[in-house]
Amino acid sequence: MTDKGKILAFPHTAAIEAEAAAWVARFDAGEVSAKDQAAFQEWLNRSSLHREAVAEYGTLWSEFDALRPLTDGGQAGQEAGTRHPAMVKQAMPWLAACAAVVVAVVGGTVFFRPAQPSRAAAKLERHVPVQIFYETAIGEQKKITLADGSSVILNTNSRLNVDFAAAHRDVHLVRGEAYFEVVHDKTRPFTVHAKNYVVRDIGTAFDVHLSKAGLVEVRVTKGSVEVAPANGATVPDAMKSLGVLVAGHDIVLGRSVERAEVVSSADMGRKLAWRQGQLIYTGQPLGEVLADISRYSDIKIELADPALASLPVGGAFRTDQIEAIFTALENNFGVHAEWIDPQHVRFTSSLEKPSSRN
Incomplete structure (x- = not known):
């Protein structure tokens, strides 16, 4: 028999998500007292929806190099090689709600562990600027x-x-x-x-x-x-x-x-061989080849004889061996690499006597 004097209210998910965000922000800020932990424990125990709400925010945080004790850091910083505060600019209130943690309650104790990706979290991630x-x-x-x-x-x-x-x-x-x-x-x-x-x-x-x-x-x-x-x-x-x-x-x-x-x-494929660390030429003029090579080195490259600019060049070279390319040009294409100083090379005709490198 139904007790008409009682109404079972379904949880308001938006409110639960807002509360989850607030709890994650508080834990992240480190402003958690024993009283707060007890209140958080009670909040978690209210329903599975409360525990899932924290998990839904979980995987987003790891994208932004935050909560470093809990995650390995953002991929972007790793890929870029160096970390820099200006590299990531997000709305901090949103990020605070997206810590990469799942809260588990075991024996009355709160544990944090890295979150596994969830469909809802992936959907939410699209909206993070x-x-x-x-x-x-x-x-x-x-x-x-x-x-x-x-x-x-x-x-x-x-x-x-x-x-x-x-x-x-x-x-x-x-x-x-x-x-x-x-x-x-x-x-x-x-x-x-x-x-x-x-x-x-x-x-x-x-x-x-x-x-x-x-x-x-x-x-x-x-x-x-x-x-x-x-x-x-x-x-x-x-x-x-x-x-x-x-x-x-x-x-x-x-x-x-x-x-x-x-x-x-x-x-x-030849034009995009740089993706594999190669430079491939199949008869391109020397002037064009030297201009391309110069992108991969801070050495100043000078073509002293304009007549050499149209000389066709062929071969495959590695982008990390620029000076080896200079040697190959000397040995195979009738030009000399004349070193003016360690950061300046001048290409001249083979009829001219090259000077030694300083």
């Missing part, structure tokens, strides 16, 4: 996994600013080159900003190179991308509708389309 940067030194390459599962390979002397939020995934190539393999999500567009142009993912893998001259080169290896001028960019009318590029397309953008071509998969 993330602003972070990655960069490489001259001669360095680095592979990064972003919070959405997309991967990036940064080439030498590059910087990438990442801005993820609930409705967008924006990355800004500040300098250098990056190869992207994007996890497609039509509800959160993935957009690469480079100089005056944006490249939007349509389910793809692609490379974006921002040269020192300010040119933007886009190479598509899989799927397709949409290329368009950035908002507010001053470009000619002919550049305002660039359209979609599919796999095999290689385009260079400046004030106009500097170059647009469809290349074979073999040629695309």
Whole structure:
């Protein structure tokens, strides 16, 4: 028989989640007295929903290098090589509610352990704003996994600013080159900003190179991308509708389309061999080869004889052995590497006598 004098109220989940966030924030701040612990224990014992509410926030915290005694730190800091306070800028009240812990009650005692990923936590993670940067030194390459599962390979002397939020995934190539393999999500567009142009993912893998001259080169290896001028960019009318590029397309953008071509998969692989730490040339002119090599070293490279600029060069070289490339050019292509000082090499014709390196 039902007792009509009593009403069973279902728990208000939003209120429970808010209370869970407050408890996690308090524990994280270290302002927990014995009285607080007892109150927390009582709160946990009210229902499984209360315990699950803390777990739902669990996995998010480890993404932001917080609660270091409880986690191993954020991946972004590890990938970037060094930690820096400015690398992560989130709303602290939200982060305080997302500590990577699950609270378990055993024998009346509260224990903390790293949380296992949950479907709800993964869903919530999409709404956490993330602003972070990655960069490489001259001669360095680095592979990064972003919070959405997309991967990036940064080439030498590059910087990438990442801005993820609930409705967008924006990355800004500040300098250098990056190869992207994007996890497609039509509800959160993935957009690469480079100089005056944006490249939007349509389910793809692609490379974006921002040269020192300010040119933007886009190479598509899989799927397709949409290329368009950035908002507010001053470009000619002919550049305002660039359209979609599919796999095999290689385009260079400046004030106009500097170059647009469809290349074979073999040629695309050659151009992107830097991802495997290689530089491969198949008859490119020496001037172009030296300009490319210079990206991987802080040695000043000078081509003294303009006539040598068109000399075709072929071969495969390692990006971490730049001076070996100089030797190979001397031995096989009739040029001399004349060392002006340890940080300056001048290429001259083989008819000229080279000076010894200081």
